[in-house]
Amino acid sequence: MIAFQVNDMTCGHCVSTITKAVRAVDKQASVSIDLANQSRLRWFEHAAA
Numbered sequence: 001m002i003a004f005q006v007n008d009m010t011c012g013h014c015v016s017t018i019t020k021a022v023r024a025v026d027k028q029a030s031v032s033i034d035l036a037n038q039s040r041l042r043w044f045e046h047a048a049a
Contacts, residue, residue: 001042001043002042002043003040003041003042003043004040004041004043005040005041006018006033006040006041009033009035009041010035011035014035015033015035018031018033018041019031019033022041022043026043029043030043031043
């Protein structure tokens with residue numbers, strides 16, 4: 001898991017943009033973003049086969 005603090009992320013559009021950026025790097029990544037809790041982003045990497 002990779003975790004980031006993303007400052008000033010306040011809306012669904014922000015969440016969508018960040019999620020798309022992560023999935024551009026890892027198409028099967030699991031992304032969890034918590035706007036209510038200081039905009040924490042958790043990126044669960046997909047294990048390569």
